[in-house]
Amino acid sequence: MADLTLDDVSKVFVENDGNEITAVDDVSLEIDDGEFLVLVGPSGCGKSTTLRMVAGLETVSSGEIRLDDRVINDRQPKERDIAMVFQSYALYPHMTVRENMSFGLEESTDMPDDEIASVVAEAAEMLGIDELLDRKPDDLSGGQQQRVALGRAIVRDPEVFLLDEPLSNLDAKLRAQMRTELQRLQEELDVATIYVTHDQTEAMTMADKIAILDDGQLQQVGTPLECYHEPENLFVAGFIGEPSMNFFDVSLDTADERLVHDDFDYALSAETQSALDGTEALVLGIRPEDISIGGDADDDHRYETVVDVVEPMGNENNVYLTFEEGDGSETFVATIDGLERVEEGERVVAHVPEDAIHVFDRRTGRALRNRRLESETATEPQL
Amino acid sequence: MDSLRNSLQRLDPRSGHGADEPVSREREGNRFAQLRGSDFVESIPFWLPATLLVLLFVYGAIGWNVAISFTGWSGLGQPDYTNFTLEMYRQMPADQNFRASLRNTVALLVAFTSVSLVVGLGLALLVDRKIRFENTFRTIYLLPMALSFVVTAIFWSWMYASDGLINTTLAAVGLEALAFDWLGDPRFKLAAVIFALVWQFSGYCMIVYLAGLRSIPDDHYEAARIDGASTLTLYRRVIIPQLRSSTIGATVVLMVFALKAFDFIYVMFGDNPGRSADILAVTMYRQAFSASEWAYGAAIAVVLFALALTIIGPYAYTQYKRGAL
């Protein structure tokens, strides 16, 4: 059982034409023993490269990867005490499930055959695939293949468990089911785990800790709720949450103590204003579920809007609003209760409460003020 | 704000995934571009023996051949590498035999390649029309490719003989006037060779084109039909243009083969087929191995090699550029 540490890890690829591409840029992470870390980010952000460096499939350009206190940068993959589940599962098509699961133990340990057999049987039972041991991967369903891939990793009894988008080949129903199963399994195994995904829903629901990566750089590390409610920058704010946070480019009018947008003004309390530290070019952010609809446009944070499109989701409606009818004015989205009826073209009043707004420095993207979070009133994250 | 939104759209995980994933693989680097020193060392035993053999037997030999072509080596004895001369190349332009065989080589190359492609395309189009016994037809058309040139040359010698199948058939249908001494008459020798080689290679063109045709999605046929295209238009405007890469691949193979077509002519006519059917590959052999004019033979081989390079070079380069290697 061990802790995994990444210390200023970078990966630079040199292309054929000599150009250098920094895929991973000074990433530092700590994954404690038994912790489930989800590495999330858009396609091409460097998350898979990071994982592959930990696995030893990719060299480390600079920085250190440590397992407890041992630096493992230069160790062969098999000497790292890790196991990995691949996106394509990478099951050996010519071997049975049993042979697939035994292969790693045969290659990397001196374990006697009967012991290997019992370890494999135990893992298969744990995953509910003991019936499938004599079948070939091609005869299995996607979900079953997924389990075999997990089983192959589990039998190795690794110090670190790596998963590279393991659910992306499953259909939506199965994915939700495997999500919970994976979590249960990880808790049972109680081993440090890095899970790579581009899907923020998976990140939010499964992680003990989320690390958000963009363009090779670590944006934020924190619990799912921290990342959701207290994003450190615009990228994290926009990436986490579904539908995404609404953003408005605004500028600060210190004299009138308000934020000015082409379509509206937003009055600020002294407290909020002090957090902005005089920065003028700003972005105002508000999560769709924090906008409520109804009432009169009688105070500073209520606005006359027109309903552009309504997306009924069943339990809730995503309502796309504009400040003015016609083109030109942008839409923003509010999530309201599914039973509330709103018609397209209807005029409604939208309330943007000040305790729920985020304000970012438009130039650096850094969050200057996040929503006020009182634990008892914190809204459940919308995924 | 719009620009911000646009830039954030890129990050929207919903819109991103599917289509972007291959890109991410590229951006995150060539999967195997991880030069682990030890892997390289570990991989040496796999590719080095074969690479050394190829370097020695192919590239070393080519270099050696060039070197020999610069000596005046002939007859018994060994080449003298201390005295390099361009004499062998100088004598080529004046050599009537060389000029004739160069001309014949080019004629063979052009006629053989183009006719084989056309016949192969025709066969492919016929076979691709959802026919019964497709496998049998395909097998028969491709069969000559499985035969040695020695074998086919013997078959065709008999076909072309004065009382062979061609002439007796012509006589049987009253076309005696067209029965010629195909292999003896200088007017027909080369054409007879080309015809037989087309017979042997058109099946190859057929399967190359068939593979090309089969890779065109059915949608294209259906879309063209909905657009109201006739069968002719469908093939001329929609299908055949998509066979470009098949054509290029087959053309390279055929042209390179035409340059080295040796066995067939040698078995039919021996090492001296006469001016009308002599080609460089045969001339080279005759000069070097029959007349022991080793250096001159080597020089002719260099010319052949240079001709082949003008065909392979651009092909290999475009393949390399397209990342097909």
Next chain:
Amino acid sequence: MATETSDESGLTGTVSDLSLNRVALYGALLAFVGLYLSPLYSGLTTSFKTQQAFTQTSPLQPPIELLPVPHLEGFTIDPWLTAGSELAFSMINSFAMVIPATVLSALLGSLTAYGLTKVDWRGQAFLLALFLAAVFIPYQAVLVPLRQFWSIVDISSLHERGELVELTITHIAYGIPICTILFRSYYQTLDDELIEAARLDGASLARIYRKIVLPLSLPMFAVTLIYQFTQVWNDFLFALVLLSNRANYVVTLELNALQGSMATDYGVQMAGAFIAALPTILVYIMFGEQFAKGQTL
């Protein structure tokens, strides 16, 4: 589909026109069959004819006549027996050379393709370009040095069969490029994660080849072995240059010699051609699919 299209184009309209179209299609296909089989047909009829039948009948006519009454006077298998006894030793030589040459070039091609495709390092593309170019090189450009090389590395002086060994090694060397290219195109389609998973499982490159890549390459081995077998069996040029002792002649060379010595006896020549071609024809008929695949890659 095609017939429906012509229907819509308004060129034709009735069912009988459609089937007429179909008839023309099959007519053309059969005409080509006639053309493609005619050299083999004339060879086959001739090889079974007595000398008398040969001079008296056209090559179109089979040796067995059923009308007006069946008679076998023109039929003989003598040409086959003659050709068979003439070619027997060279067939054995061919097999002795072809089998090791084919297996070793395929194996080396597979190993090389694995080393150059599934383990990456700089310069791979360059080496592969060299292999690809080597596939197309006209062998005339290496004949003189090849003869020189084997007169220096003179295996033939060590043993009377030495020439055959030289020829075998030559075929292996010149077969490697195409085998490598064939295997490479296959290995490129192999999931890279499979190799990575095996590496994480602790297997060395050699173990990965042995346990994962080799078993998965079996279909490609079939294609490559068939391709190489046909190529090497059918080769004439290298044999012509490297073999001087008649006892070492491979079948293509001996067949050519047979043709020279029996210039007028077409029956023996044809039977000999069939005998020499028999192994490749059998392979072709049994593994047509793999043969075609090897040609198109």
